[in-house]
Amino acid sequence: MKLDIILTAQEVYPQKVKGKTVIVIDVLRATSVMTTALANGAHQIIPVLYPEEAFALQKKIGKENVILGGERNAIPIEGFDFGNSPFSYPPEIIKDKTLIITTTNGTRAIINSRSASQLLIGSFLNDQAIIEAVKKQEEVVIVASGSNNLFTLEDSLCAGKIAHQLQGLVDTDLSDAAIAMAHLYEQNKNNLHALASQGQHFKRLKKLGATKDLEYCFQSNITKVIPTYTHEGTLVCL
């Protein structure tokens, strides 16, 4: 398997992802929220770039079965139903609903990766299911979305974990970035939360009071659900 890691959403270009299996990761918190919402029974998720698109789409689909979620710079968006905490999307809220979501980094990474042959949404929450799903692919690209066009520790460590574990399962040919992040994960795996907690985005969320989210999003393998991007621009269970 050829395995690359792209270290920010901004560096995703069609030629890097076209025709490949792509895993988009935004641990804090977009892809953790998406995975949680589908695991809790959401009918589908529609990622959009701008709040205006979300409002227009809600109008088109009808308010009844639609929930608007997301953030800008970790702050909920005015007029939206919920922000970007996974705890805002329990089954009693999200079951059978369409979640329209826009976030600063994760949704951009997904939309930039649309030319992939298969586009999967990953996080620590579904890491083992992701590994199982991609292990027979020939070319895999993991997008560590980062925050505001910057590298983040939590996304790179999650990408490194997947790369490192794939190395143990199949023959791999890793890019320099994948080698670096697989090492970084492996050498810090017993200390992952402590290392990630030094990150700028992590510290900002902590300051905003998202302590529960910061624990939740680092849990490994709590669901087998993998959101996958469809030709219709929606995310559904793989």
Next chain:
Amino acid sequence: MKLDIILTAQEVYPQKVKGKTVIVIDVLRATSVMTTALANGAHQIIPVLYPEEAFALQKKIGKENVILGGERNAIPIEGFDFGNSPFSYPPEIIKDKTLIITTTNGTRAIINSRSASQLLIGSFLNDQAIIEAVKKQEEVVIVASGSNNLFTLEDSLCAGKIAHQLQGLVDTDLSDAAIAMAHLYEQNKNNLHALASQGQHFKRLKKLGATKDLEYCFQSNITKVIPTYTHEGTLVCL
């Protein structure tokens, strides 16, 4: 000290470097060559983006005191005097000469970083001099140039080494990328050449027969010379 590492030349934007002390690193081989050429007595170095610029500048300055050096994709450029091996620039060749140089990644990183308040050229060869030169600065950005817009192990490990050693000397506030690379360096410092030798660009140079260069460029602290960028667009000794 606020300390950031930018992981490819492509991600250098004026707002990330303007008014800051910037260290540009391209271990294999642009910044190792520049440092070597000045250490061996070159009068000045002029980095340019394109071979055509190099020929035009040579015509303007006069052939007598000018040497054209550089590469495209690690291959010497037709009509140039030398390629991108540090061994092409011994004192008997380079002393008192102007070296006009264009390379695939390093010269682009330098030119993208021109809005820095101070722009220094770093490599393993002058790593300790670089640390000494910047340790009292308030904002330092290290640019790991990478190769063809991709992250490379050798540049990131060199950047990580400087970040890690600065952490030991002064109070530092590191970006996520700087934390990651400082850890990667520290956890692999006894194994640096072996780790870097897994890199794509390293392997390509080895295949092209540049084995001597690959040993030379990983030597630490063999010179105190630091090339620094002037308002005239030249590199001279700091």
